[in-house]
Amino acid sequence: MHAAPASARNDKPAVVAAAMRVLADSGLPGLSMRRIADEVDVQVSALYWHFPNKQALLAAVSAQIVGSASEGRGEDAAAIARGLRNRLLAHQDGAEIVSSSLALGLLELPARAALVRAAREIGLADAAAEVAADTIVHYVIGYTFHEQQRLHAAVVGAADASADLAPSQVDEPASFDAGLAMIVAGVRAAVTLEV
Amino acid sequence: MHAAPASARNDKPAVVAAAMRVLADSGLPGLSMRRIADEVDVQVSALYWHFPNKQALLAAVSAQIVGSASEGRGEDAAAIARGLRNRLLAHQDGAEIVSSSLALGLLELPARAALVRAAREIGLADAAAEVAADTIVHYVIGYTFHEQQRLHAAVVGAADASADLAPSQVDEPASFDAGLAMIVAGVRAAVTLEV
DNA sequence: ACCTGAACACCGTTCAAGT
């Protein structure tokens, strides 16, 4: 009801947007309160008017990364898992940031709710559907976290050896899908055992 | 061949042991180079004679946490997974420390090799056995990481609400085993598909 | 071979005070 005075300079979304920009070109190690404050053109202490602490700010960044729900009506579990993975991969250190916000209970994952629905549609009972969703979420985040940290290590290590960063690795997306397929097969097996 | 002079005061194992002690009573947030140096009764800079940087020291701590191989001959995948989980749970923030060392390629996981062997014994081909092992490892570490960070958050949050930290949660070990069972079922399904 | 002392370039958070 109160009109915002013109003197109001920034709000939470503006701070989060600045944080996203810092993340994009410096990654999580560069995502300090001081760098974010610089990006907003404000003193560090001003950030604490908008957020109680850094973890709360990171939770808002995480929410931006994982996006809102409502997309992909009626997708199957594998498609939902790949969607989550792609969102995490779209941001530097995305898996690590989301993992920490999630563990601290500061973030709700739309993909988890979608996975629970998908598992129920396949025929799992409520409790089993939640276990299935959590299992898949842990796999996706764990796998992508690992992958992104290795990417980061490769960038750092690139200064050392002048070569050796060639595509000699086992191809990532293929083994992600293979592991995911195993879990999904296990989830389907849980249906037959239950019914 | 050279006898060590009596003036040698500390070696790598002594530093790692000190780090384990700091970890035990302060957790990962308290595990700073200065705290470790204090525990060894040495200046911080002395640690850099033994280890090139903090991550290398943490990798040595990780190796201690996950232990050496040779235990559990002929265990099945689920038993190996539970063994890894128990080792991680035995140390504060064990999953996070190990996860990071692993992702940086600074740690070899005996449990992974054991899982590969177990998967091959069940009848999986080499490539599939490695995918199965990685999938299980990601699940165990992701699940335990999440669980341990929630434990930590509960301790911190205990100062806020005077109650509410009661055993009202869904029981952890049961849902860990349930998720693990789903993955193992999926691994077994991969055998039938392959053969 | 192992360590000291001192510095460099950072951190997150708090708090009185301003507008």
Added chain:
DNA sequence: ACCTGAACACCGTTCAAGT
């Protein structure tokens, strides 16, 4: 409602120098 300025109590890492 939103921000400044200054401080507090920390970080990891480097490096010349000692024994």
